[in-house]
Amino acid sequence: xxxxxxxxxxxxxxxxxxxxxxxxxxxxxxxxxxxxxxxxxxxxxxxxxxxxxxxxxxxxxxxxxxxxxxxxxxxxxxxxxxxxxxxxxxxxxxxxxxxxxxxxxxxxxxxxxxxxxxxxxxxxxxxxxxxxxxxxxxxxxxxxxxxxxxxxxxxxxxxxxxxxxxxxxxxxxxxxxxxxxxxxxxxxxxxxxxxxxxxxxxxxxxxxxxxxxxxxxxxxxxxxxxxxxxxxxxxxxxxxxxxxxxxxxxxxxxxxxxxxxxxxxxxxxxxxxxxxxxxxxxxxxxxxxxxxxxxxxxxxxxxxxxxxxxxxxxxxxxxxxxxxxxxxxxxxxxxxxxxxxxxxxxxxxxxxxxxxxxxxxxxx
Amino acid sequence: xxxxxxxxxxxxxxxxxxxxxxxxxxxxxxxxxxxxxxxxxxxxxxxxxxxxxxxxxxxxxxxxxxxxxxxxxxxxxxxxxxxxxxxxxxxxxxxxxxxxxxxxxxxxxxxxxxxxxxxxxxxxxxxxxxxxxxxxxxxxxxxxxxxxxxxxxxxxxxxxxxxxxxxxxxxxxxxxxxxxxxxxxxxxxxxxxxxxxxxxxxxxxxxxxxxxxxxxxxxxxxxxxxxxxxxxxxxxxxxxxxxxxxxxxxxxxxxxxxxxxxxxxxxxxxxxxxxxxxxxxxxxxxxxxxxxxxxxxxxxxxxxxxxxxxxxxxxxxxxxxxxxxxxxxxxxxxxxxxxxxxxxxxxxxxxxxxxxxxxxxxxx
Numbered sequence: 001x002x003x004x005x006x007x008x009x010x011x012x013x014x015x016x017x018x019x020x021x022x023x024x025x026x027x028x029x030x031x032x033x034x035x036x037x038x039x040x041x042x043x044x045x046x047x048x049x050x051x052x053x054x055x056x057x058x059x060x061x062x063x064x065x066x067x068x069x070x071x072x073x074x075x076x077x078x079x080x081x082x083x084x085x086x087x088x089x090x091x092x093x094x095x096x097x098x099x100x101x102x103x104x105x106x107x108x109x110x111x112x113x114x115x116x117x118x119x120x121x122x123x124x125x126x127x128x129x130x131x132x133x134x135x136x137x138x139x140x141x142x143x144x145x146x147x148x149x150x151x152x153x154x155x156x157x158x159x160x161x162x163x164x165x166x167x168x169x170x171x172x173x174x175x176x177x178x179x180x181x182x183x184x185x186x187x188x189x190x191x192x193x194x195x196x197x198x199x200x201x202x203x204x205x206x207x208x209x210x211x212x213x214x215x216x217x218x219x220x221x222x223x224x225x226x227x228x229x230x231x232x233x234x235x236x237x238x239x240x241x242x243x244x245x246x247x248x249x250x251x252x253x254x255x256x257x258x259x260x261x262x263x264x265x266x267x268x269x270x271x272x273x274x275x276x277x278x279x280x281x282x283x284x285x286x287x288x289x290x291x292x293x294x295x296x297x298x299x300x301x302x303x304x305x306x307x308x309x310x311x312x313x314x315x316x317x318x319x320x321x322x323x324x325x326x327x328x329x330x331x332x333x334x335x336x337x338x339x340x341x342x343x344x345x346x347x348x349x350x351x352x353x354x355x356x357x358x359x360x361x362x363x364x
Numbered sequence: 365x366x367x368x369x370x371x372x373x374x375x376x377x378x379x380x381x382x383x384x385x386x387x388x389x390x391x392x393x394x395x396x397x398x399x400x401x402x403x404x405x406x407x408x409x410x411x412x413x414x415x416x417x418x419x420x421x422x423x424x425x426x427x428x429x430x431x432x433x434x435x436x437x438x439x440x441x442x443x444x445x446x447x448x449x450x451x452x453x454x455x456x457x458x459x460x461x462x463x464x465x466x467x468x469x470x471x472x473x474x475x476x477x478x479x480x481x482x483x484x485x486x487x488x489x490x491x492x493x494x495x496x497x498x499x500x501x502x503x504x505x506x507x508x509x510x511x512x513x514x515x516x517x518x519x520x521x522x523x524x525x526x527x528x529x530x531x532x533x534x535x536x537x538x539x540x541x542x543x544x545x546x547x548x549x550x551x552x553x554x555x556x557x558x559x560x561x562x563x564x565x566x567x568x569x570x571x572x573x574x575x576x577x578x579x580x581x582x583x584x585x586x587x588x589x590x591x592x593x594x595x596x597x598x599x600x601x602x603x604x605x606x607x608x609x610x611x612x613x614x615x616x617x618x619x620x621x622x623x624x625x626x627x628x629x630x631x632x633x634x635x636x637x638x639x640x641x642x643x644x645x646x647x648x649x650x651x652x653x654x655x656x657x658x659x660x661x662x663x664x665x666x667x668x669x670x671x672x673x674x675x676x677x678x679x680x681x682x683x684x685x686x687x688x689x690x691x692x693x694x695x696x697x698x699x700x701x702x703x704x705x706x707x708x709x710x711x712x713x714x715x716x717x718x719x720x721x722x723x724x725x726x727x728x
Contacts, residue, residue: 058626162560190579191555196526196587203590204627210618211586214610215554215579222575223560226567242617246578249613252656253606254574256696260681262422263568292616298662317624332620 001349002080002364004356006183007241007287007311009087011064012109018102026089028060040064042089045192045208048200058205063315067113071120073314076325080353081364084110085124085153087316088187092129092155099128100135104142107149114148119364124153124183133159133167137174144178150360151181151239156188156220163220164227176235181285181360185241186216217245221284222254222276230274230283237283239309243290244280248302251276277302285359287311288351291332293339300340305347309356310337365713366444366728368720370547371605371651371675373451375428376473382466390453392424404428406453409556409572412564422569427679431477435484437678440689444717445728448474449488449517451680452551456493456519463492464499468506471513478512483728488517488547497523497531501538508542514724515545515603520552520584527584528591540599545649545724549605550580581609585648586618586640594638594647601647603673607654608644612666615640641666649723651675652715655696657703664704669711673720674701 011019019028019040026042041047041057048056063069064087074082086106091099107125114121125143127136136159143149152175159167163184175182189212192200199207217240230236240247247254255276264270280303289311290296299308310333317329341348357364375383383392383404390406405411405421412420427433428451438446450470455463471489478485489507491500500523507513516539522529527548539546553576556564563571581604594600604611611618619640628634644667653675654660663672674697681693705712721728 162562164560164562190558194554194583196528196583198526198528198587198591202631203587204625206590206618206621206625206628207583207586210614210621211579211583211610214614214617215575219558219560219571219575222571223562223567226570227562246575246610246613249610249654249659249662250574250578252654252659252696252700253578254570256655256681256693257570257574260684260693261568261570262684264570265684267566290613290616291620294662294665295613295616297665298613298658301658301661317620320624320626320629329620329624332616336616 001353002357003078003310004353004362004364005074005079005082005312005314006239006309006356006360007289008070008082008084008314009316010067010070010084010110011087012106012113013065014109015086015106016065026093031056042187043189043208045189045200046205058316063318067117067121070314071117074120077312077327077330079312081120081122081362083122083124083150083356083360084114085183085185086110086126088155088185090126090129090153090155090187092157092187094128094130096131099131100139103128103139107139107143107146111146111148122148122150122360122362124151124181125149127152127154127171129154129157129159133170136171140171140174140178140180144180150362151183153183153185156184156186156216162223164223164229169232172229172233172236176233179235179237181237181239183239183241184217184220186213186220186245189213189216214242214245217241218247218250221245221247225254225274225276225279226258228273230279231272234283237285239285239287241287241289243286243288243295243299243308244284244302247276247280248286248295248298251280251302281307285309288337289313289333291329291336293336296336296340305350306355307359308351309359310352365716365718366721367442367674368717368726368728369438369443369446369676369678370603370673370720370724371653372434372446372448372678373680374431374434374448374474375451376470376477377429378473379450379470380429390457395420406551407553407572409553409564410569422680427682431481431485434678435481438484441676441691441694443676445484445486445726447486447488447514447720447724447726448478449547449549450474450490452519452549454490454493454517454519454551456521456551458492458494460495463495464503467492467503471503471507471510475510475512486512486514486724486726488515488545489513491516491518491535493518493521493523497534500535504535504538504542504544508544514726515547517547517549520548520550520580526587528587528593533596536593536597536600540597543599543601545601545603547603547605548581548584550577550584550609553577553580578606578609581605582611582614585609585611589638589640589643590622592637594643595636598647601649603649603651605651605653607650607652607659607663607672608648608666611640611644612650612659612662615644615666645671649673652701653677653697655693655700657700660700660704669714670719671723672715673723674716
């Protein structure tokens, strides 16, 4: 069974130009104290003059925009097919008037890249989420017409007020009606003061990336649950980045807090609310980007081994010395799958590629 | 093997009086629209006039301060011994000058309660953390002289700047030298805007309690790791509330983010930093307050089944209708242990009480 990477990003050339043209986050620039390297700054917390240059964003090279690099990475890691997606922050920052055309253009550009590499590249499309819902629904219709599109990628901001925003109703309805999977991915993290006074100077990107990102996903999905999204859209399916953030571990606590909440009981919500465990097994797919067999086993137990799909998060987390062909971040996730299934080859193969091929209807 | 509850709180009478005397968070009051019930308000987010009365704090009854109620709860749930601790927010809010005497008095009061119920009650002591470190160390010495004290409980604020604060060095040194376990427990959660515009009115306490609390613990311990606390104090042991927050699930991602961080590498931190997996197996104990076998198995895999200890979080999460003798929250955690160990009676007994008896040197 070929290996399929469902969590792998690209900033296509037009998006690179957009980032280079900007002077506020998100943007690409060369810093005076790091002149040999263009750096990509996508998080507000990365844009402080007091931050060491080694913590200001990340070096950005051709692996971020070159499909040749993507294919070479895939070859080096024995990945048969990749479902590529625009990386964060997508088009969330665009003026509403500019977003629909930009989304349509980028989706067409990525579709064209996929068409040039049949059986190797598919994609999750980008939505113009700063525009009103009808424009978003129009782009969903466009994406549904693209042969290599297998769903959409979406941040946790939605139309600006989160994924429990009532204005998203027509978007969820359109996605569910077209059976388009929604890849929910973090970008905004947590307010930086959560990490304390030493984090910015001393701890690099560890806390925002290792904790802020998965917590953002966790909160976003919990808000969808509490807001009743899956009660109204039982056919809506989502793929959650980083094995669901922390949901497999926290699902029990979330369910207990719901069951013990006096306000929810008074409002009559307890009877109607979907069980999170049930949502995890019927509406949720998880990637296997969790970097340990401990986390992966929890993900498998929470959603089922037929709902977990291998991913790399390429081109993020490259080797620090830039020389290894085989990336540590990818090796760690491969090793987690091997350990989690401990000799059960068919289960490992399902997670590595079989599930993705079936769920996303890939021609490999 | 008797069952031991290591996560069970009390607000002793003197602390109740203190809360009743206050008019800002934390405090106890009767609201005009909920006149039949005194309510305990401990979180700033709970203190808004626009919040429904059913979401303003929680009803507070004798289960919060009465040792007779604690013992009846223990009997109803087959708990032989409890290691009681002052509940959050402890004495974090006191003026520095008032804190040392208050801590000393409350610790003596709780010690006296334990002495009245031999073999049934032990305690984790309270520190005057708003006072300077020497006063904190003096109270550690006092606690070490109390026969029923088995460690200390501590929030994540430390002396006000988190658990990676250099000013805590003498405190960690004193605790490690006396082999006193530190029960790290959340209180502050996350900034309320993380939960979005609908949370306060619509979702009760679910998001702050189910996600904010465990994430606070996770960040606090990650900061201790990154700040090098266990490099300098290899004998320091901690008990983490709620099975480590989310650490068992996120440990792989945290380790990967450390290994891929250019700033940490440049600073030479990668060679010296303790592995989080190693800390989880040598310096960390986890309670079993995670409400699912999925989370509990991850906790067991992360720290080892000889380091997990049963807990209830009593008197929080009472039955909503107030009538059941056996609490759903406790039954859920008992069931998780039963399912996680699936017939391995000796492992289940170790988690239910054997580990606590050995680790905390309890005379049962």
